[in-house]
Amino acid sequence: MTAHTIKVAGVAVDTRHWIGGERVASTETFTDASPIDSSVLGEISRGTATEAAAAVAAARDAFPVWAATSRAERACILNAVADGVEKRIEELAIVETMDNGALLRSHRRGVMPRVAHNFRFFADWLLKLDHEDFETRGHTNHVSWDPAGPCVLITPWNAPLMLATWKVAPALAAGNTVVLKPAEWSPLTASLLADIAAEAGLPPGVLNVVQGYGSEVGDTLTSHPDVRRISFTGSVPTAKRIAQSAAANLTPLSLELGGKSPLLVFADADLDLAADLAVEQYDNAGQVCLAATRFLVEESVAEEFTQRVVDKATRLKQGDPRDETTDVGPNIHPRQLEKIDGFVQRALAAGARAVVGGHRKDGQYYAPTLLTDVA
Incomplete structure (x- = not known):
């Protein structure tokens, strides 16, 4: 040494x-x-x-x-x-x-x-x-x-x-x-x-x-x-x-x-598979340049798809990334955490609704978040 x-x-x-x-x-x-x-x-x-x-x-x-x-x-x-x-x-x-x-x-x-x-x-x-x-x-x-x-x-x-x-x-x-x-x-x-x-x-x-x-x-x-x-x-x-x-x-x-990629879900989709793919976007605490950060869903299946995503996302375990059972870890830096919270809070102020998350947790952890009713 x-x-x-x-x-x-x-x-x-x-x-x-x-x-x-x-x-x-x-x-x-x-x-x-x-x-x-x-x-x-x-x-x-x-x-x-x-x-x-x-x-x-x-x-x-x-x-x-x-x-x-x-x-x-x-x-x-x-x-x-x-x-x-x-x-x-x-x-x-x-x-x-x-x-x-x-x-x-x-x-x-x-x-x-x-x-x-x-x-x-x-x-x-x-x-x-x-x-x-x-x-x-x-x-x-x-x-x-x-x-x-x-x-x-x-x-x-x-x-x-x-x-x-x-x-x-x-x-x-x-x-x-x-x-x-x-x-x-x-x-x-x-x-x-x-x-x-x-x-x-x-x-x-x-x-x-x-x-x-x-x-x-x-x-x-x-x-x-x-x-x-x-x-x-x-x-x-x-x-x-x-x-x-x-x-x-x-x-x-x-x-x-960086991108702002959409995940497109049509009425004839396998909704369970689509929901699995949607929840994968929380990988690496969402810090992935090709993550699909927007879900564009055909209206006739929007409610059912949203519920499936909510059910899966709320079961994600957030915590220490060294734990084998953890699904979502921390954001890398306080500045990144502030940036993410800024996105969410501006969306909420503009009328969006958080059906999952929408808030910080202890340390550099941000709850997996899903917003609906967005412009």
Whole structure:
């Protein structure tokens, strides 16, 4: 154990950045607290423009060698990362649950195995990327897949490691190098991923992790002239700032933003199945970007469907996400809780009716809520 290592549910986690194959500490830190009980998990290195620039430089310097690494060798390393994830599924699951409050049983059974699968999937596809030359009007056409360069990947807090590896795995498979910036509300498993990747033989500088606030490291990362690709998952306001920052260098970027998806229920639907799907929207305390947060129901079955949802939703058990019997855990941060309560209270003030929930509970827990009579 070192001064920069914390224990989270018995798992050692380094609180420093990972840059160029080394741990790098910042002079300032930020506090990472568990949404389960607001307990402090640790003080995390708070990145600045200095660490962000160093990470980009490390990714730039590592790029030529990694890009020239054979596809077979890259795939081998990605599979070794997957092996490392699978060996540490229990550790990754409990750390992520402590850090973001999602259900431990979901992390064990679905989320962390999916993390390993992400690496294997892109390792497999990397070996299938092939295309024979073909002729067109006397000209030979050749298809190739060429690495772009250093990629900045900015990830959200609702499924931190799984969503990070959705970006990291394909970027590495393609021969790019990476600077990963995890959400400040849930940074811990990104640090563990850096350890796993290093143990799997990923060369120094190919994967870098910079922690901190987007306002303090984000501009440097997204406006840097050496960055060749940017991928962001998060809010619309932040995406606007990133797009403006990237525009100076015409850096290509991908934005995955929040939605307001509807679940459509028609009169000929299997209403019990539809109600089951509706109640699934409370997964991860509703903090899922593709959650169907609106139910649009044909009028002739609206009353019956609503009652079925109410019956199922009121049976959900809310509490400590480490408990195997818990169905709904806490919201990740007090600010998120305030945002949700603001939505609900404005709806109620406008004439909506809460047939389930509609109120806060102790700590960072919000009762699963269903509003009817909405505009």
